[in-house]
Amino acid sequence: MKKYSAKTLEEALAAAAADLGQPVEALSYTVSEEKKSLFSKKITIEVAEISDAIAYAEKYLVDAIATFGITATAKSTISDDVIRISLDSDHNSILIGKNGNTLQALNELTKLSVSSKFKKRFRILLDINEYKDSKYEKLISIARRTALDVQRTKIPATLEAMPADERRVIHNALNGMPHIKTESVGEGHHRQITINYVE
16 A cells, blocks of 8 residues: 555545556545644545555455365466466365356455455456366357357357356457357346357
8 A cells, every 4th residue: 555645635646646657536545644733734545556456355365265274375467457366275176166156256255355445346367276267268169169150050149158257258259250249148147148140
């Protein structure tokens, strides 16, 4: 957390935005001190940086998993504004769960906790033993085969429901395929990708 002080909240936010190279709206901050005297006023804010969000997410995950009696370590990287957290433990298969459901639940809980703490949405992708990467490869393979069928038959196809990160990977993989357009349909956990033929 970085601290900035000024006479007004607006001035403190402007100083933080200039220093961090971000728009004021993108800052996650708390007012840590407010001093008023007869002739002056001073406000100090603490602005969270992405490194603060990463440290919080890692600690949250390790502590949450520890409640199940499982010791885990977390290591993070950032690419394309996505915080990628890699977990490792002696019980990786338990943390992944059937069809990755436990892993997905841990991912959602971590995102909610970080967003609640910092009053800002962060894109977080949790992986264990490169499970997500291998799943992405399988999904892309299935999606490409399905898209080739759609190209040949001109009949739309809908894939099974999947989380947002998996849908994003498929949209990106099929983007640019001739005569193919993808769209997400449905609500919540039932959201699916439809692959359509376009002239």
